[in-house]
Amino acid sequence: MNEPRPVLRRCVACRELLDRQQLWRVIRDHREGVLLDRGMGRSAYLCPTEACLDEARRRKRLNKALRCQVPDSVIATLQERLSFQRDSR
Ligand SMILES: [Zn+2]
Numbered sequence: 155m156n157e158p159r160p161v162l163r164r165c166v167a168c169r170e171l172l173d174r175q176q177l178w179r180v181i182r183d184h185r186e187g188v189l190l191d192r193g194m195g196r197s198a199y200l201c202p203t204e205a206c207l208d209e210a211r212r213r214k215r216l217n218k219a220l221r222c223q224v225p226d227s228v229i230a231t232l233q234e235r236l237s238f239q240r241d242s243r
Contacts, residue, residue, distance in 0.1 A: 161173070162174065166210055167208075167210040168206055170201065177199040177201060180228065182196045182222055183195050207233065
């Protein structure tokens, strides 16, 4: 049996190539707008770290990657996830 090969995606902030499963996925869905983890359309990937989220927010990397305005609520949700990860450690 073949090992499933990881699908590599580039983080929009640090530009590292990483296994897609380790990254957050932000999708510009055709109908619903910008979504996290699900949807059909242009996708941007981001490391689940404070450094990359900060960088992405300050330089508007997600907006540029998705070619649209990413709502603050999306960024806020990612920040919540980060603090949740911190608290559960
Ligand atoms: Zn990154």
